[in-house]
Amino acid sequence: MKIVQKDFSISTKKRNQLIDITSQVSSIVGQSGVTNGDAIVYCPHTTAAITINENADPSVIHDILLTLEEVIPHHRPGYQHFEGNSDAHCKSSLVGCSEQILVKGKKLYLGTWQGIFFCEFDGPRGRKVYVQICGE
Amino acid sequence: MKIVQKDFSISTKKRNQLIDITSQVSSIVGQSGVTNGDAIVYCPHTTAAITINENADPSVIHDILLTLEEVIPHHRPGYQHFEGNSDAHCKSSLVGCSEQILVKGKKLYLGTWQGIFFCEFDGPRGRKVYVQICGE
Amino acid sequence: MKIVQKDFSISTKKRNQLIDITSQVSSIVGQSGVTNGDAIVYCPHTTAAITINENADPSVIHDILLTLEEVIPHHRPGYQHFEGNSDAHCKSSLVGCSEQILVKGKKLYLGTWQGIFFCEFDGPRGRKVYVQICGE
Numbered sequence: 001m002k003i004v005q006k007d008f009s010i011s012t013k014k015r016n017q018l019i020d021i022t023s024q025v026s027s028i029v030g031q032s033g034v035t036n037g038d039a040i041v042y043c044p045h046t047t048a049a050i051t052i053n054e055n056a057d058p059s060v061i062h063d064i065l066l067t068l069e070e071v072i073p074h075h076r077p078g079y080q081h082f083e084g085n086s087d088a089h090c091k092s093s094l095v096g097c098s099e100q101i102l103v104k105g106k107k108l109y110l111g112t113w114q115g116i117f118f119c120e121f122d123g124p125r126g127r128k129v130y131v132q133i134c135g136e
Numbered sequence: 137m138k139i140v141q142k143d144f145s146i147s148t149k150k151r152n153q154l155i156d157i158t159s160q161v162s163s164i165v166g167q168s169g170v171t172n173g174d175a176i177v178y179c180p181h182t183t184a185a186i187t188i189n190e191n192a193d194p195s196v197i198h199d200i201l202l203t204l205e206e207v208i209p210h211h212r213p214g215y216q217h218f219e220g221n222s223d224a225h226c227k228s229s230l231v232g233c234s235e236q237i238l239v240k241g242k243k244l245y246l247g248t249w250q251g252i253f254f255c256e257f258d259g260p261r262g263r264k265v266y267v268q269i270c271g272e
Numbered sequence: 273m274k275i276v277q278k279d280f281s282i283s284t285k286k287r288n289q290l291i292d293i294t295s296q297v298s299s300i301v302g303q304s305g306v307t308n309g310d311a312i313v314y315c316p317h318t319t320a321a322i323t324i325n326e327n328a329d330p331s332v333i334h335d336i337l338l339t340l341e342e343v344i345p346h347h348r349p350g351y352q353h354f355e356g357n358s359d360a361h362c363k364s365s366l367v368g369c370s371e372q373i374l375v376k377g378k379k380l381y382l383g384t385w386q387g388i389f390f391c392e393f394d395g396p397r398g399r400k401v402y403v404q405i406c407g408e
Contacts, residue, residue: 001137001273003308003408005376036139038176038268040310040372044383046326051229054182063215063222064229071207071343079335086335093323093336097386098372100176100234102268104141109266111180114233130381132310132374134270134406136139137273172275174312174404187365190318199351199358200365207343236312236370238404240277245402247316250369270406272275 037135173271309407
C-alpha cells in the first residue's frame with residue numbers, strides 16, 4: 001500500500017469560473033506508481049470548491065454557474081460578513097471542497113463524460129489544490 | 137490492507153428518482169473480506185448523483201425530489217446546453233457524485249435511519265455504480 | 273498502513289447551528305499515530321451534515337445558515353413527511369454527510385481559514401460524529 005501526496009497551483013481569471021484540472025490530477029496518478037486505489041482532490045480555500053461534471057460541451061459549465069448565481073446571488077439582505085463574499089462561502093459548502101475518484105489500472109476511473117473541476121467563486125486569485133493517491 | 141473494486145448496474149424508471157442501493161453496497165462489503173475501513177460509492181454519470189438519507193419513510197425522498205425540482209427547475213432562461221438537461225448537471229454537482237461510509241466489524245457503519253441512494257436526474261436510463269472497499 | 277476509528281458525541285442547542293469540531297478531529301489525528309494519509313469525518317444522522325468552511329469570522333456561519341434557510345425554508349407546500357423536518361433532510365443531502373481531509377506530518381492538512389463543522393438542521397439534539405484516520 002502506497003500514499004502519494006502532491007499540491008499544485010492554479011490562477012483563476014474571473015470571480016466565478018470552473019477550471020478543468022483533470023489532466024493535472026491524471027498526471028499525478030500516472031507518476032504515483034499506484035495501480036488500484038483512489039484519488040482525493042481537495043481545495044484548501046473557503047470560497048472555492050471541487051466538482052466533477054461534463055467536460056465535453058462547455059455550455060454545461062456556463063449553465064451550472066448561471067444556476068449557482070441565481071440560487072445564491074452575490075448580495076442578499078441580512079448578510080453580515082464584512083468581506084462581501086458570503087455567497088462564495090455558501091457555494092463552497094454546497095458544492096463541497098473535495099472529490100474522490102477511483103484509480104483502476106493506473107488511471108483515474110472516471111465516467112466517459114466526467115472531468116474534475118476547480119470551482120472559483122471569489123476570483124481572480126492564485127489557488128492551491130491538494131491531491132492524494134492511495135492504493136497498491 | 138486490502139482493496140476491492142466492484143461495479144454494478146441499475147435501471148432507472150423516471151426522469152427524477154432516488155433508488156435505494158444500500159443492499160448492493162452491503163453485499164460487496166460482506167464479500168470483500170474487509171473488517172474495518174471504508175467504502176466509496178461513486179456515480180460515473182454527470183446527470184446523476186449519490187446521496188445518503190432516510191430510507192424508512194419514503195415521503196422523505198419525495199420531499200427531497202420536490203425541493204430539488206423547485207430550487208433547480210427543468211428549464212431556466214439563459215441555459216445554453218443543447219441537450220435540455222442542464223438542471224440535471226446542476227443537481228449532480230450540488231448533491232455530489234460520491235459518498236464514503238465507514239466499514240466496521242465487516243459491515244457498513246451507517247446511522248440507524250441512513251440508506252445509500254442513487255439519484256437519477258435525467259432518466260429513465262441504464263446506469264452504473266462503482267464501489268471500492270478498502271481496509272484490513 | 274494503519275486504520276483508527278473513533279466516535280464522539282456533541283450536543284446541539286438550536287434548530288439550525290454549525291458547531292466547530294476541528295479540535296476534536298485534530299486530537300484524534302494526533303493520537304492515531306498516522307503521519308501521512310487522510311481523515312474521514314462522518315455524520316450518521318439524516319437531518320444533519322458535515323462541512324468545511326471559515327472558522328475565523330463567525331458571521332460567515334451566520335450567512336451560510338441564512339442562505340440555507342432562504343433557499344430551503346422550513347415549510348414548503350407539498351411536503352409529505354409527517355415529522356415536519358423535510359427541509360433538514362434536504363439540507364443534509366445538499367451539504368453532504370461527510371468530509372475528507374488529508375493528514376500530513378501528523379496533522380490535519382487544512383487551508384489557513386478552514387475549520388470542520390457539524391451542521392445541525394433539526395436540533396437541539398444529542399448527536400454522534402464518526403472519524404476514521406487512515407495512513408502510514
